[in-house]
Amino acid sequence: MNLPVHNNRPEDECGACGDRREFLRNAAALVAGALAGLGLSPERAHALQLQTIIPLRTSGKEVIYPIPAGDGAMIDKDRDLILARQATAIYAFSLACPHQRTALKWLGDQGRFQCPKHKSKYRPDGSYISGRATRSMDRFAVRRDGGNVLVNLSQLFREDQNRAAWGAAVVWLSEK
Numbered sequence: 001m002n003l004p005v006h007n008n009r010p011e012d013e014c015g016a017c018g019d020r021r022e023f024l025r026n027a028a029a030l031v032a033g034a035l036a037g038l039g040l041s042p043e044r045a046h047a048l049q050l051q052t053i054i055p056l057r058t059s060g061k062e063v064i065y066p067i068p069a070g071d072g073a074m075i076d077k078d079r080d081l082i083l084a085r086q087a088t089a090i091y092a093f094s095l096a097c098p099h100q101r102t103a104l105k106w107l108g109d110q111g112r113f114q115c116p117k118h119k120s121k122y123r124p125d126g127s128y129i130s131g132r133a134t135r136s137m138d139r140f141a142v143r144r145d146g147g148n149v150l151v152n153l154s155q156l157f158r159e160d161q162n163r164a165a166w167g168a169a170v171v172w173l174s175e176k
Contacts, residue, residue, distance in 0.1 A: 051075070053083055061154040067147055067173070073106040073113070073124070079153060081140065082106075082113075086124035088173040092140040092151040093126050098158070099133035113137065125170075127159075135160045139169035 053074035055063045068074065068085040075082055080095040082104065095103050097115035104113045104122070112129065113122040120131025128136045141155035149171055157166040 052077065055079075056148065059150075062150045062152050064145070065149050065151065067144075067149055067171075071124075072108060081151065081153075082137075083149065083151070084124055084126075089125065090142065090144075090149050090171040090173065091124075091126055091169065092142045092149070094138040094140070094156060096138075097133060098135050098138060099131070104137070136166070139166050141165070141169050142171050144171045144173075 051074045053076050055065050057064050071085050073082055073084040082093040082095055084091045097104050099120055102115050102117040105116055107114055118132040120133035121129040122137050126137035136159040139157050141152040143150050157169050159166040
């Protein structure tokens, strides 16, 4: 059986293009409806997720990222790392909540991190606010090199074990 051809594709395949587009439109409407039913706008749902960041390169145990352009948080899933900027300060955190190692979320509209499992809350600098956790987020050692931030993956500091090193694990973009 010979099928008519449109754009070098059999007609039955081309006819499916409309079906796929309609499916995608319907799926997007369904997702938007589900978010609205949960009381979440698409913008609010996006704020719950950390944006992805890809390192420029690695050098030994250091990972090199560009300095974030503005306030907020980004995730490097491959390294379980959060890179966050707040005003003139840049921090690198472990992605895991210090309570039970659940991946943290950034609530951009509230300007803080939160654990989705037990609702522990943290300021943008990683300091503990409330919840089941009993300490602040773990910070990686960081330093600045020109327009980049270098994160040392072999140096992770817990506030309750080494408060001085934890407090020093910050890059300042201007004089404090």
